[in-house]
Amino acid sequence: MATRAETMDAILDALPGTTARKMFGEYALYLGGKVVALVCDDSLFVKDLPVARALLPDAPLAPPYPGAKLHLVADGWLDDPETLTAAVTALAAALPAPKPKKGR
Secondary structure, eight states, X not given: OOOOHHHHHHHHHHXXXXXXXXXXXXXXXXXXXXEEXXXXXXXXXXXXXXXXXXXXXXXXXXXXXXXXXXXXXXXGGTTOHHHHHHHHHHHHHHSOXXXXXXXX
16 A cells, blocks of 8 residues: 555654655655655654664554564654654764765
8 A cells, every 4th residue: 555645744744854755656755865764554664773762762663664674663753743853853863974876
């Protein structure tokens, strides 16, 4: 089941500054050019790093799609956008800068 547009609207409203890119019927969320979360099957999956886990301590772990690494399921924090934004911002700061794309 693909993620609905209403779900993406709610997530983007809760996470100001993020942008989304559609991929295979689902979405990747970017902050500062870095992928910080995925939205799959109408659920928000935040990358599982210590900085995010510290701010979302009770988030369950699950793969966003079969065969993926475990991510924090952050649906419960959509009602607390301040905490969710803090977690995503800290996560973006902790992630390495994306590698530059090679020219053709």
